[in-house]
Amino acid sequence: MTSTTTPGPVVRTAFEQVLDPADVISDPVQCRAYECDGLTGYRVTPALVLLPRDAGQVAAAVRVCADLGVPFVARGAGTGLSGGALPVADGVVISLARLKRVLEVDPVDRRAVVEPGVTNLEITAAAAPYGLYYAPDPSSQQVCTIGGNVAENSGGAHCLKYGFTTNHVLSCEVVLADGSVVTLGADTGEQAGPDLRGVFLGSEGTLGITTKITVRLLRTPETVRTLLADFPSVAAAGDVVSDVVAAGIVPAAVEMMDTLAIEAAEEAVHAGYTLGVAAALVVELDGPAEECDVQFEQVKAICDKHGCTRLHIAASPEERAAIWRGRKAAFAAVGRISPDYFVQDGVVPRTRLAEVLDRIAAMGDAAGLRVANVFHAGDGNLHPLVLYSAAAGETERAEKLSGEIAELCVELGGSLSGEHGIGTDKACSMPKMFSEDDLAVMARVRAGFDPKGLCNPGKVLPTPRLCGERPGKYRPHPLEESGVIERL
Amino acid sequence: MTATALRPTDLRSVQDAVLDTTGPLAVAGTGTAAGWGGTLGPVDAELDTTGLTGVITHNPGDMTVAVRAGTPLRELAAELAPHGQYVAFDAARVADGATVGGLFATADAGPAALVHGSLRDLVIGVTVVLADGTVARSGGHVIKNVAGYDLAKLLHGSYGTLGVVAEVVLRLHPVPKASATLVVDRPLAEAAELAGLVLGGPYEPAALEWTSAGRLLLRVAGTERALPARVERLRELVGGTEADPWADPWAEHAALVRGDGTQAVLRIGVRPSRLPGVLAELPAVAVTAGLGTGVATVALDPAAVAGAHALVHAAGGTSALRSRPAAAVAPAWGPAPPAVGVLRAVKAELDPKGRFGPGRFDPWM
Structure with a gap:
């Protein structure tokens, strides 16, 4: 407009x-x-x-x-x-x-009322004494704020099972563009009338400024089981994800990293990933102990069936944290293997993961640039990292490749962005996804x-x-x- | 005056139907909620969506389905069942043949909302036809997607006043391998205490509802191997007996939600801990209460509806009138929400001539 x-x-x-x-x-x-x-x-x-x-x-x-x-x-x-x-x-x-107060934590109704400058992780920290947590967990959760999460409808590794910011915000106090203050949403998920809260969430700061947010809190799951599995090919790891889904299992998270991303992450945090392996899969299940145990055995069997070369099961909270540290460090760690990089955030229908990764590899070869892949395999949200050197004059080529990858995702029936937003970066690509x-x-x-x-x-x-x-x-x-x- | 009947069968004919008429227009599905919300004002035409049916795409591996809005949800469920998938949504009127679009436009939900929310939380894409014939899509076919405004949310609960929802794309879930329901006979206050224990523990119930038959219903869903132990653990906490699968207590719950036609049926939502107190003050004849969600369905005398709206609103809640006896006059909505100005402005942008669903949100917009 x-x-x-x-x-x-x-x-x-x-x-x-x-x-x-x-x-x-x-x-x-x-x-x-x-x-x-x-x-x-x-x-x-x-x-x-x-x-x-x-x-x-x-x-x-x-x-x-x-x-x-x-x-x-x-x-x-x-x-x-x-x-x-x-x-x-x-x-x-x-x-x-400066609006960073946690105004209320209500353990009975399992919700918190916070100001927009409170970080994502501070909400969970405030809820933790009651055995509760705030579910959406973007990788930047230590520093990103809930106000930003509301604007971007942030996701995270666990949104496959638990949903996105939009599924966890009950209401927002919003300053509209004329300076008036309204509340969008209500005290319950079900609300009377068109869901203005829902359209506000993820509107990237273009519809108003939120000054107070009421979020749902979930009970911390009784059991969490996490495994790290190596595979000789991305396709084999992809088949595991398909079989897990076909078995009727909804994992808390399924993450994949390719050789380059593993190399970068290992160099940075030494989390125990295997160097040189084609694909590493992180699968996490959570829930009641009985349920988790049954499904975890199924997942292990599926990994074996598809030629898993190493299966590491986190034996302690520390080992689990190490697996996640490797995964979450991957972005920043890419800086260790390349002077500069662009991050993309496209989404494809999960069944087209192998195809899109093949095509990204071919596009990278054609452009003479390396692409590392870290992604949310469960929901098809890719994070291709296009590696380049600005000093070597590769910026424009890398930017072009990065944009083409996002648009490829749309071509395959997906989206320009799974969680980072359109913002300034992809506004001009919107006509590839949406009609006039x-x-x-x-x-x-x-x-x-x-x-x-x-x-x-x-x-x-x-x-x-x-x-x-x-x-x-x-x-x-x-x-x-x-x-x-x-x-x- | 008799309204012209329009019965489109695809997106193009929905657009034609909207463009071929100029006056006020109502959207109708199978009629399971025809009388919900504000009383419809006079319209020139009624757009009947019951010909707008069928799955457009279902890729089982992606667990998403695109469906035309007039498709009865129970028919969609039958198509999905062989793939072990379902729409995790169980509003009472699904069994009566309610359409996907109708359930969406009226913001309906059932006991499964405790875990899965309403269709608002399951919709990932929408195609809408506006009053000027504009066809617009938002969202898409992938569950994770933040590109553009989420217009589906805006249309959820809009009762056909902002546009004709022609197609929706829904996220699917695997059908649980096994489920069981514990029935605990308790009055409301005691049931609410038990609910607090259950929700505060590691039990992860799939649904938790109290009915005015004096029963707390607790559904647990999961794998065949794990379920018996989970049910046992829950029984140790709350007592009760496992429901005989032949005497489905959820059918009894659904009957209370529908109402028997002699009373007004009000849907309310308040902070869960306030729900028992609010319900105690309402002159309710019958109640179903989601003690975890804070959402309840209340049958009461039509003359008591206005007072009930006020009471719920005073408790910080939200309320909407559903069915009521034919001759009854009762306000459909409570006091206007603080953002009613935005609502009116958005309505004016999308439907400047006020063609769609006149009266449905009277007096809000």
Whole structure:
């Protein structure tokens, strides 16, 4: 969609009326700390950064934005991988880092009420004394915030069995683009009327800013069984996943890593993975002890049937943690075997895993680039890591390959993104997955929430401005050039 | 005035039906919830989805199915059963032939919601036809997908007021190899205490409901080998007896959810710990109560509906009127939610002329 307003001058004093002046950051050096999120290839320095201390200040700041026609971008921990928190040059960044209170943990009704700046893992930490936990577990859970999880509808390794953020959030207090505050959702999963909470979740900060979230907590499973199995081929490991599913087992997690990813992870954390093996599979089951034992035996037998060359069963919580450390370290560890890399997040129907991996390998060969694969095998969510060297001038080639892999996933009946979001990164690929009409209807929904288009503009939905040109460095606003407004 | 009957059989003919008419339009399936929600205002045409049936794609290995919205869920279930798969959803009116689209549009759910939620939690893709004939899809065919807005959620519970849901893609689950139900005779307050013990323990029940017959029903599902030990462990905690599979206590539960036609049936949801207290204050004739979900179905005199809405709302809950006796006048909805302004704005964007389902959300929108 196109913004219907022209950004007005960004007036520091207007925000100082509603926030402590010390919480209004205009120093360019300080603002630069907010110029990108986890997708560091895109950078825009915002005009101002606001650090509100509570929900009331968030709403007041947004009201100022609405009055002045200033676009705003909400930001949590900045760990997003799709440029969803990329600032707008003429706009403000509203950081939710200071809204970090756990307001309530209710062990009886198994829920917690938290502010958006609370990290994913802090929710579980607060719930743990009651034998409860918060289920969605993105790899960045130590640092990523629940506000960001709500915006991105974050998943994680265990969402195959337990679902995504959208399945675990009962309600959100939301500051709308006009500064008004509403609650979307209710105290129960079943709610009267169209599910506005559901459309807000995963809208990547484009429909409002959440300032309070009520999440469901689950009881910590009685038993958890984890195994790490090596296979002579990715296809054999894939067959194991198919047979596990066909046996009617819903594992808590099924993760796969290929040779390159294992090499990187082992070099980084020495988690006990086998170097040189074609594929490693992590399978985790959880639930009542009786159930877990029965199904774990079935999974072991299926692994043997498909030529498993080594089966390591975690004998202690420490061994389980080591297996997961290897898996979760794989992304960052790739930095050890390549100076630079792009992460992709496409999804294919699970039955097309072998096919998509073959084609990715062929595309990598053709481009002369290595691709490491770490993925959620149970739900077909790939994380191909395209390895390249910026110094060797491979950036553009790698970026192109990375984009082609995402679009290949769509071609095979899947999605551009399983959990990282569309953000700035993939907005221009959206027409590969959705028709013009699909996107136009999404834009209409957006207009219902935010008619002026001030809330995180330029994300999710492609715009001619964004997609007609490559992202470049900041250029001054015409009014700024002519001296009508100034950048503070 | 008699409304024109439209009976499309595929997406294209749904679009044609919407475009060939200009006035107010109602969507109807098999009619199992025709009287739910606000009373439908006058319409020029009724779009009957019962010809819009059949599976579009089912790839068993991916455990997803795309289905036309007019397909009765029980028929879909019969097609999926040979593959050992099912839609993990058990609203009472499934047995009456309710369509997938109707169950979705009315946000219905059954006892399985304790674990699987409602269709809102199982839908992964949707195709909708808007009042101007625009066909739009969101989501897709994979269970993990965050690309674009999740329009399916918006349409869930929209009672045909935002668009005609033509196709949905659902996530499937493996049919449990074995299941059993424990029946514990207890009044509500005691049943709620037992429910707290069960939910606080490692038992992972598949469903947990109390009925006004004075019974707590606990369903356990899993593998044949593990189930007996699990049921035994649960029985040691709560007592009760294993239900005779021939005398299905869940059929009795479903009958209470449907109501007997003499009362108004109100669906309510409150924080689970508040549910027994709220139910105690309602002049209910019959009740089913999800003590884990906080969702209950309450049969009561139509004259008591307005007060019930207010009571539930005061407890922070949500409520919707389902069936009621033909001549009864009762408000369908409680006080408007705080986000009603957004609801109206979204309605104005998607259906600016207010063609679809006039009156269904009266007075909200």
